[in-house]
Amino acid sequence: MIIEELLRNFLSEKLAYPVLTEIPDRDIPEQFYLIEKTGGSISNHIERSTITIQSYGSSLYDSSVMNEQLKYAMEYNAISIPEIVSIDLDGDYNYTDTTEKKYRYQAVFDIVHYELFEGG
Numbered sequence: 001m002i003i004e005e006l007l008r009n010f011l012s013e014k015l016a017y018p019v020l021t022e023i024p025d026r027d028i029p030e031q032f033y034l035i036e037k038t039g040g041s042i043s044n045h046i047e048r049s050t051i052t053i054q055s056y057g058s059s060l061y062d063s064s065v066m067n068e069q070l071k072y073a074m075e076y077n078a079i080s081i082p083e084i085v086s087i088d089l090d091g092d093y094n095y096t097d098t099t100e101k102k103y104r105y106q107a108v109f110d111i112v113h114y115e116l117f118e119g120g
């Protein structure tokens with residue numbers, strides 16, 4: 001299992017809106033969360049992942065409230081996942097997509113976790 005899938009499964013149980021790892025081609029929910037891994041490293045079976053989670057809302061206010069709920073779920077709940085060692089919020093901000101005219105906030109997390117994928 002990869003970190004994005006682990007977080008999607010966990011957050012889907014904690015948050016009121018769908019948690020996705022990619023935007024579908026059709027039937028896009030009006031409000032949803034989008035998880036993306038934007039960086040990472042590994043040493044001695046310990047991984048460090050930079051994860052961005054975007055909160056898409058029907059208004060700027062809705063996306064900001066979703067972002068706050070997300071931060072709470074990550075800080076106070078996701079740390080209980082056995083594979084996760086630490087979660088640090090690197091920052092969060094209004095990330096409205098002006099091209100698509102979609103309201104969203106983005107939170108960036110630095111997560112230290114045990115190696116989840118064993119290749120080979």
